[in-house]
Amino acid sequence: MKKAELFENERATDYNQFVETWIPNYHNFLDILPKLLSETVQRDLLVVGCGTGNEIERFVNGSENWTITGVDPSLEMLKQAKEKFQHYDNVTLIEGLISELDSKKRYSAATLLLVLHFFEDNGNKLYLLKDIADKLVSGATLVMLDITGAKNQIKQNAKVLKLLLPDGIDEKLVDKRIDRIENELFAVSEERLSELLQQAGFEKPLRFFQTSIYMGWLTKKK
Numbered sequence: 001m002k003k004a005e006l007f008e009n010e011r012a013t014d015y016n017q018f019v020e021t022w023i024p025n026y027h028n029f030l031d032i033l034p035k036l037l038s039e040t041v042q043r044d045l046l047v048v049g050c051g052t053g054n055e056i057e058r059f060v061n062g063s064e065n066w067t068i069t070g071v072d073p074s075l076e077m078l079k080q081a082k083e084k085f086q087h088y089d090n091v092t093l094i095e096g097l098i099s100e101l102d103s104k105k106r107y108s109a110a111t112l113l114l115v116l117h118f119f120e121d122n123g124n125k126l127y128l129l130k131d132i133a134d135k136l137v138s139g140a141t142l143v144m145l146d147i148t149g150a151k152n153q154i155k156q157n158a159k160v161l162k163l164l165l166p167d168g169i170d171e172k173l174v175d176k177r178i179d180r181i182e183n184e185l186f187a188v189s190e191e192r193l194s195e196l197l198q199q200a201g202f203e204k205p206l207r208f209f210q211t212s213i214y215m216g217w218l219t220k221k222k
């Protein structure tokens, strides 16, 4: 499996500011993650595409004792996560792909936030989801956040996104970003996402969260 998108230079250094600006309610989504996974018996979490460690932060500061493995192929993103969590011995960060993790280890929960829409639906999305399923115990929960929707749905929700963005962003920049979302990223419809997850070995997913083009999904490994 290739790296879907390289997060380097200012894309890496400005990343946290970027998500806060462009993804309305993103921090609310992150804040509820530990609650969503609170029924997990073994608190052993795999964070796929952990980037700068936004999701990990919510787990290390919660009341539960999680053991967390974050994996990401971007050295520059991971460098920020490594700095943040250097004093936590329950956090392991691995620069690379899921296929490079310990082949015998299985996790009881996983997150995949803002990663899948960078993968083309030409086998690459399915490959990534299968790779994740392979690393989980049966019954493990997967939480996802992704740009989701059929073309027209994305178009309409992109208009809503525009309304929800903070004041003062240059309009040209907004249009450029929306054009990229519509034409360069690889969102699929809700039905297709559900199909892909089920083909990869997960249950039919539940859409439990939405903020404009971004949808939050919950599913379990069969």
Ligand SMILES: C[S@@+](CC[C@H](N)C(=O)[O-])C[C@H]1O[C@@H](n2cnc3c(N)ncnc32)[C@H](O)[C@@H]1O
Pocket: 001, 002, 003, 004, 005, 006, 007, 019, 048, 049, 050, 051, 052, 053, 054, 055, 071, 072, 073, 074, 077, 096, 097, 098, 112, 113, 114, 115
């Ligand atoms: C938009 S960032 C999301 C980071 C983090 N999940 C968050 O919500 O803040 C996407 C991340 O996916 C990573 N990525 C790209 N290809 C990947 C792959 N094949 N497996 C895992 N992560 C990948 C990128 O390096 C980048 O850090």
